[in-house]
Amino acid sequence: MMAFIVKYAAFSRISVAQARRERGELYGRIVFFAVILGVFSSLWRAVAEAGMPVAADPKTLVWYLAATEWIVLSAPPIHLDIQEAIRRGDVVYRLGRPASYVIGEFAASLGLLAARAPLLGLTAFLCAFAFTRWIPPLGALAIVVPFGLAAAALMTGLHLWIGLLAFWLEDVSPVYWVWQKLMFVLGGLMMPLELYPQFIQKAAAFTPFPVMLADPASFVVWNRLVTPGALARSLVIWCCATAIAVWWTFRRATSALTINGG
Amino acid sequence: MQAAVELHQVSKSFRVRRARGAGFTARVFDLLGPETQTVLAVDRLSFSIAPGERVAFIGPNGAGKSTTLKMLAGILRPDAGDVRVLGFVPSRQRHQLAFQIGTVFGQRSQLWYQLPPRDTFALLGRVYEIDGREHKRRIDALTSVFELGTLVDTPVRHLSLGERMRCEIVASLLHSPRMLFLDEPTIGLDVSAKAAIRELLRSESERQGVTLLLTSHDTGDMERVCKRAIVIHRGQLLWDGPIAALRRSYLKAKRVTVWTEAEHLELTLPGVRVLSSGSYRTELEIALEITPLGQVVDAALRQAAIRDMAIEDAPLDEVIRALYANADTGSASS
Numbered sequence: 001m002m003a004f005i006v007k008y009a010a011f012s013r014i015s016v017a018q019a020r021r022e023r024g025e026l027y028g029r030i031v032f033f034a035v036i037l038g039v040f041s042s043l044w045r046a047v048a049e050a051g052m053p054v055a056a057d058p059k060t061l062v063w064y065l066a067a068t069e070w071i072v073l074s075a076p077p078i079h080l081d082i083q084e085a086i087r088r089g090d091v092v093y094r095l096g097r098p099a100s101y102v103i104g105e106f107a108a109s110l111g112l113l114a115a116r117a118p119l120l121g122l123t124a125f126l127c128a129f130a131f132t133r134w135i136p137p138l139g140a141l142a143i144v145v146p147f148g149l150a151a152a153a154l155m156t157g158l159h160l161w162i163g164l165l166a167f168w169l170e171d172v173s174p175v176y177w178v179w180q181k182l183m184f185v186l187g188g189l190m191m192p193l194e195l196y197p198q199f200i201q202k203a204a205a206f207t208p209f210p211v212m213l214a215d216p217a218s219f220v221v222w223n224r225l226v227t228p229g230a231l232a233r234s235l236v237i238w239c240c241a242t243a244i245a246v247w248w249t250f251r252r253a254t255s256a257l258t259i260n261g262g
Numbered sequence: 263m264q265a266a267v268e269l270h271q272v273s274k275s276f277r278v279r280r281a282r283g284a285g286f287t288a289r290v291f292d293l294l295g296p297e298t299q300t301v302l303a304v305d306r307l308s309f310s311i312a313p314g315e316r317v318a319f320i321g322p323n324g325a326g327k328s329t330t331l332k333m334l335a336g337i338l339r340p341d342a343g344d345v346r347v348l349g350f351v352p353s354r355q356r357h358q359l360a361f362q363i364g365t366v367f368g369q370r371s372q373l374w375y376q377l378p379p380r381d382t383f384a385l386l387g388r389v390y391e392i393d394g395r396e397h398k399r400r401i402d403a404l405t406s407v408f409e410l411g412t413l414v415d416t417p418v419r420h421l422s423l424g425e426r427m428r429c430e431i432v433a434s435l436l437h438s439p440r441m442l443f444l445d446e447p448t449i450g451l452d453v454s455a456k457a458a459i460r461e462l463l464r465s466e467s468e469r470q471g472v473t474l475l476l477t478s479h480d481t482g483d484m485e486r487v488c489k490r491a492i493v494i495h496r497g498q499l500l501w502d503g504p505i506a507a508l509r510r511s512y513l514k515a516k517r518v519t520v521w522t523e524a525e526h527l528e529l530t531l532p533g534v535r536v537l538s539s540g541s542y543r544t545e546l547e548i549a550l551e552i553t554p555l556g557q558v559v560d561a562a563l564r565q566a567a568i569r570d571m572a573i574e575d576a577p578l579d580e581v582i583r584a585l586y587a588n589a590d591t592g593s594a595s596s
Contacts, residue, residue, distance in 0.1 A: 003391065010388035014374060014381055021376040093372040096335045098360035099389045255339070
């Protein structure tokens with residue numbers, strides 16, 4: 001077990017080193033994050049000032065968005081790396097090593113997640129505070145952080161699964177495009193799911209999207225969509241389902257493997 | 263002694279999509295019910311390689327070389343036949359085999375692009391479960407042999423192709439593999455980088471007794487690194503033997519260049535083709551089975567004094583081209 005941990009921790013470590021060298025991407029995400037929060041805080045304030053009905057307190061909506069965007073931006077787009085490795089054929093190196101390809105890729109992504117999440121979390125906190133002049137109860141934030149990280153790890157696993165589809169599709173961007181739209185609609189990326197029509201909330205309950213976004217983010221403001229225990233259970237179930245899907249897809253992919261150039 | 267590589271009647275085919283056409287309707291049909299066809303990449307291939315041998319694995323594009331290499335590395339599973347590498351069945355014992363083999367794919371990279379090679383070497387040390395002290399010793403030794411110097415601490419994106427390839431080979435040798443599979447290791451390199459890589463591969467194989475299986479389209483790689491050639495065509499074995507014998511078997515002609523006192527030579531001997539003549543220099547191709555070299559020289563001397571003469575084999579490229587052409591003619595006639 002120790003050897004297993006040491007082996008795959010090396011993937012995480014090199015990924016952290018790579019993230020340090022590619023600071024531009026992280027800075028880009030931070031700027032994007034600040035802009036998004038600025039735009040939406042202005043929007044909610046303008047809506048409230050215009051006397052239009054806002055389903056929730058604009059301040060809480062900004063903090064909710066800060067939490068969901070923190071999760072989304074922290075999860076590395078591993079599907080792009082896998083797609084590129086398959087297109088270029090570099091995947092042959094990784095498949096031929098005495099290490100599991102999927103665990104290695106996942107461990108590398110977790111390293112990237114660990115490198116990004118703290119800075120993006122700090123950005124979320126500072127920007128949300130700057131735009132609302134309000135801080136949610138610290139107890140609520142203390143629950144959001146571990147659940148947010150677990151949700152980002154689950155999202156990374158699902159990105160890995162999307163990436164594996166490149167063994168057949170070569171270009172997984174259409175799949176990821178649909179995935180992003182589903183995150184908006186079924187995950188409650190911009191607004192809490194409670195504000196959505198009832199039928200969307202019911203449909204969302206059968207998908208992993210609320211577990212990754214709406215449920216952990218809701219602790220910031222309401223703490224009433226789901227209890228921490230129920231969310232932990234749901235996360236475990238969806239992590240297991242994702243692991244099975246990744247394992248099955250990878251087995252199918254390697255048995256049908258035709259690598260570029262032979 | 264157990265063979266390093268043993269293939270017996272190995273076959274591998276792929277199912278590939280076949281487009282119905284370029285029109286809109288054809289594309290819709292392709293989307294709804296794609297048509298596929300089976301491509302036989304490797305067809306009942308058999309050969310074996312002894313430990314420590316350096317073998318060139320040759321074939322035209324699409325001959326099945328890379329597919330064979332990937333079956334030997336355990337990345338692809340053969341449809342039929344037996345494969346053994348260092349006593350392991352690659353498709354079933356890929357994990358155990360991976361500790362014993364190294365792979366270098368010239369057009370691919372295993373180095374992390376933004377990081378210095380040393381970081382990738384550290385990762386590989388963990389992946390191959392190499393003891394820390396031994397790993398450091400190995401890095402130092404290979405860095406010295408491959409003259410990497412400060413390159414190991416330079417980000418890969420700043421390395422030239424030749425420097426990167428040296429680092430790729432070092433990465434593949436870190437775990438002291440007993441067998442090294444090389445797929446076009448000198449592709450895209452300049453003349454001096456090619457020469458350096460060839461020399462390093464040959465000397466490393468001689469020093470450590472590493473078995474090499476090298477695929478390349480560059481005959482220089484084959485001649486300078488390997489002693490034996492296995493030629494495949496359309497997935498089937500076409501030739502297996504020493505490279506020198508390959509030349510002897512297929513070279514029925516010599517190229518002779520003669521510098522004479524006369525401006526032109528007029529040679530009309532059977533089996534002798536004048537490739538160019540003028541400016542006191544005549545280039546001939548002589549079919550030795552028809553006319554021995556001595557007769558040609560006598561005939562030339564009867565016309566003019568010879569100042570100098572160069573006799574060459576046709577390039578190995580031509581030998582291999584002739585081999586493929588023979589195979590194509592054979593398959594067409596059958």
